[in-house]
Structure formats: structure tokens, C-alpha cells
């Protein structure tokens with residue numbers, strides 16, 4: 163059975179089409195990753211599934227209930243960890259969790275012991291009775307996740323759970339999410355900018371671009387779908403002639419998807435070992451000194467580039483500016 | 484019932500959070516006293532303003548109690564803006580929290596704050612020679628009037644908070660509505676001394692319903708029927724504004 167079914171969701175904010183026909187399905191017990199650059203529509207999709215945002219059109223079922231027609235039924239079975247922390251700063255960690263439990267109609271000893279258990283799970287037992295305003299970013303994030311879990315939801319939404327965390331905290335969060343995922347009944351939909359995060363945590367991913375899912379599958383499937391290798395050539399001195407270098411590399415047999423980025427030229431080739439000498443001699447002939455060459459097996463990054471014609475990491479940096 | 488339970492726990496949340504703000508508590512104590520003492524001095528020589536009270540301070544106390552309640556209520560929506568900015572509201576909305584409970588808990592909190600301030604003002608008033616001529620019932624009527632007045636304006640204020648969602652717009656709106664309502668009321672001067680058109684307008688001013696009920700309770704007592712009507716009007720106003728604020732969640736949800 164599918165825990166989440168999304169069909170043709172559309173949502174327009176004044177000038178922006180945030181969702182432009184998003185469709186995907188998540189199986190029960192699965193960890194599913196939504197991947198995409200800033201503004202792709204990931205959060206809008208998650209907010210819609212968490213019953214906060216009303217779609218203009220389309221349908222979505224979460225835990226078997228329609229998010230528009232029966233939002234309150236959906237709310238009972240989901241945990242929602244928003245991109246922006248929803249922690250009440252003035253309250254302590256424990257008070258945040260207790261109130262969330264009360265909202266879910268929990269009370270008494272079951273609630274208290276559940277809260278204690280969660281504080282331990284996310285490693286906040288020592289800080290439990292301090293005001294959350296004094297928590298670090300990572301502690302707030304862990305409290306957010308505990309808040310989403312109080313009522314033992316069947317579906318958990320994690321919108322960028324590790325953004326803003328240092329590498330150590332991120333690694334700890336990954337272990338956390340893996341542990342949650344190992345409880346087979348919990349379905350997790352997570353969004354991320356980090357390809358390696360999706361690669362590590364998600365059993366299946368969907369790449370979202372401009373409000374649409376452009377490709378969907380397991381990370382391995384997606385990578386296997388790309389034949390060949392990526393060759394990156396660092397020019398020693400392109401002097402603004404990078405575009406000329408692109409046309410040179412284009413003429414090399416087998417090279418495709420050739421792009422320039424600063425002093426670098428990248429191309430996809432069926433076989434790196436064969437292509438590299440050809441590329442180097444072609445460049446040399448036209449007077450381009452080369453300082454380094456690397457080849458790489460396809461990564462999710464390449465999958466992104468392939469399916470959208472856009473460079474994931476670069477676009478992301480631009481969006482963050 | 485779930486709505487009542489949720490309202491209760493959310494009131495507990497706000498009370499506990501506010502109790503951790505010593506400066507907020509200090510201001511809640513000092514500000515009404517400053518008003519009482521300042522206005523008490525300012526108008527003390529103007530004999531005709533007494534409206535039958537034995538001193539101007541006695542005349543003024545019910546007015547200040549109400550002014551305080553209605554200002555407190557009008558500004559209470561700022562708490563909603565903080566919760567919106569901190570995404571606490573989103574967290575509640577994605578859980579099965581009643582929208583009415585989210586608003587009404589704030590309304591109740593504003594009402595309780597105003598009642599506590601009224602108690603403080605009356606006690607200080609007693610020290611300054613104010614007598615509550617309505618006796619025990621008089622005290623209760625003053626508390627009911629101030630609590631309801633704050634609650635009615637809190638509902639309105641939270642509706643505006645959900646509509647404008649920005650501090651600056653909230654402040655502008657509260658001032659735009661608050662100051663005229665204060666001057667079209669008997670807070671500072673007796674109804675008898677008002678120009679006729681203001682007198683007419685003031686009858687439709689919820690602030691004045693609270694003032695009339697409180698002033699009757701403190702200055703004269705008796706004639707409780709009229710006070711009862713004013714209190715019922717304030718109950719109705721609280722219901723209307725709380726439902727208005729609940730309805731305003733639609734506007735907020737359309738924006739996200």
C-alpha cells in the first residue's frame with residue numbers, strides 16, 4: 163500500500179508556479195527523498211501534504227486520507243518537521259513536547275513517559291528542562307524532530323532536516339533518521355539539497371525542478387540510467403575562451419553534454435580512458451594548456467544535471483545568495 | 484471537550500512563558516499605575532469632571548481599569564505575530580489543534596491579565612481613598628467588565644494579526660483604532676460632559692460598555708440591570724471577535 167500518493171498537484175503564488183503538476187507515490191515504510199534546488203517547490207509540496215497549504219488543483223492522499231477533504235484525519239497520522247523550526251523558544255524542550263502531545267489528545271503517564279523516551283532518543287535529556295531559546299541550532303532541530311514524533315505518526319515529513327547543521331551534527335542526524343527508518347511502520351518523506359544525503363538515506367528519490375518531478379527512482383537506478391563517465395578538464399588559462407574550448411571538446415567522438423564553468427570544461431563520454439587522450443590532444447592543438455583532468459562515475463549530481471540541463475550545486479549557490 | 488482542553492493547555496503555555504519575562508511583568512504592574520497616578524494628577528483640579536464621585540481619582544479608577552484592559556487586549560495580537568514568525572502556529576496547524584483554541588487561548592490570556600491588573604489598580608485605588616460602593620458584587624462586575632473588555636479586543640487584535648502578519652502594520656492598526664475609541668468613551672470625562680454627538684457615538688463603543696459597567700459598580704452600585712446588559716454585550720463582542728479571528732486563519736493559510 164502507498165502511504166503517500168500525490169497526483170498532479172498545482173499551486174500558484176502571485177507570480178510563481180510553485181507546484182506545476184507534482185506527482186509521485188511513496189510506499190509504506192519507505193524513506194523517500196525529494197531533491198531539488200532552491201525554489202523547486204519541495205517545501206510547498208510538503209506543506210500541502212501536511213495540510214498547511216491548499217493546492218489549486220490535484221489530489222493527495224496521506225495515510226489513506228485526502229489532505230484537502232479530511233485534513234484533520236491526516237493531521238492525526240503525520241509528524242511534520244518544517245524547514246523552519248517550530249520550537250517555542252520560551253518553553254523548555256520538555257514543555258514543547260508535552261504541549262504537542264496534549265494537542266494530539268495524549269495525557270497522563272503515557273504522555274510523560276513518551277516525552278522522556280523521545281528526549282533520550284534525540285539526546286536532549288540533559289537539556290530537557292532548559293528554555294529552548296538557549297539551545298544550539300542542532301539541538302533545536304533535534305527537538306523539532308522529537309516534536310514530530312510525539313504521537314507515533316505513521317508518516318513523517320522532514321523538510322531539510324540537516325540544513326544549517328555542522329558536519330558532525332549532520333552525520334548524527336543521519337544516524338537518527340536511519341534508526342527511525344528501521345522501524346518498518348514509519349514512512350519518511352524527506353527533502354534535501356544534499357545529494358549525498360539523499361543517496362545515503364533515501365530508498366527512492368524524486369528530483370524536483372520548477373514545480374515538477376523530472377525523474378524518480380532508487381539512487382542506483384538513476385545513476386545506472388546514465389551511461390558513461392564525466393570528464394572534467396581544468397584549463398590552465400582559458401582567458402575567456404572557455405566557450406571556444408567547449409566547441410573543441412564537442413567535436414571529440416562520443417563527447418556529449420559539454421559545458422563550461424569558469425576555467426573548467428565538463429563532458430560526458432562513454433569511456434574515459436579512451437576519450438581523455440583525444441580531448442587533450444584536441445585542446446592542445448587549439449592552444450589550450452590543460453592543468454588537470456579528472457573522471458568520475460555518475461553521481462546523483464550528474465543525474466540532476468542530465469535530467470534538468472542545470473547544474474545542481476551551482477544553481478543552489480545562486481539561490482542561496 | 485478537545486477544544487476546551489486545548490485552550491486550557493495553550494493558556495498554560497502562554498502564562499508560563501510570560502511568567503518567565505520579568506520585564507514584561509514589571510511593565511504590566513507599573514504601566515497601569517503610571518496611568519492612574521498621572522491622569523489622576525493631571526485632571527485633579529478640574530472639579531466638574533468628577534461626575535458625582537467623591538474625588539477625581541475615584542471617578543478615574545474605573546476608567547483607567549478599562550483603558551488598561553482595552554489597550555492590553557488591542558495589543559495582545561503581537562503574541563500571535565511572534566508565534567507566526569517562530570512557526571509555532573504552523574506546527575499547531577499541522578497537528579490536530581483547533582483553530583478556535585489557538586485564538587481563544589490568547590483571548591483568555593488577555594482577559595486574565597486585565598483582571599489581575601484591575602485587582603492591582605483597585606487595591607492601589609483603595610489606598611488613595613477610592614471606595615467600591617457596589618460592594619462585593621461591585622468588585623465582581625469590575626473584574627467581569629475588564630476581563631471581557633480585554634477579551635473582546637484581543638479577539639479583534641488576533642484577527643488583525645492573522646490578516647496583516649507584520650509588527651509594523653499591527654502597531655499602526657492598533658493605534659488607528661485604539662485612540663479614537665478611547666476618546667469616544669467616558670474613560671477620562673463623565674458622559675454628561677461630552678458633546679452630544681460623541682455621547683451618541685459612545686453608546687456603540689464597546690470600550691464604553693465596560694466603562695459604564697465598572698463606573699456604576701465603583702461609584703454608585705445598584706442599578707445592576709444596566710451593568711448586566713453591558714456585560715452581556717461584551718460577552719457577545721468577545722464571541723464575535725474570537726470567531727472573526729478564527730475565520731482569519733483562512734487568510735493566513737491562503738498566504739502559505
Ligand SMILES: Nc1ncnc2c1ncn2[C@@H]1O[C@H](COP(=O)(O)OP(=O)(O)OP(=O)(O)O)[C@@H](O)[C@H]1O
Pocket residue numbers: 175176178179180198199200201202203204205206207245355738739
Ligand atoms: N508563501 C509563499 N508566498 C509566495 N511565494 C511562495 C510562498 N512559498 C513559496 N513560494 C514560492 O514558491 C516557489 C517554491 O518554493 P518552495 O519553498 O516550495 O521551494 P523549495 O524547493 O522548498 O526551496 P528551498 O530549497 O529554498 O527550500 C519559490 O519560488 C517561492 O518563492
Ligand SMILES: [Mg+2]
Pocket residue numbers: 204205206245321
Ligand atoms: Mg524548502
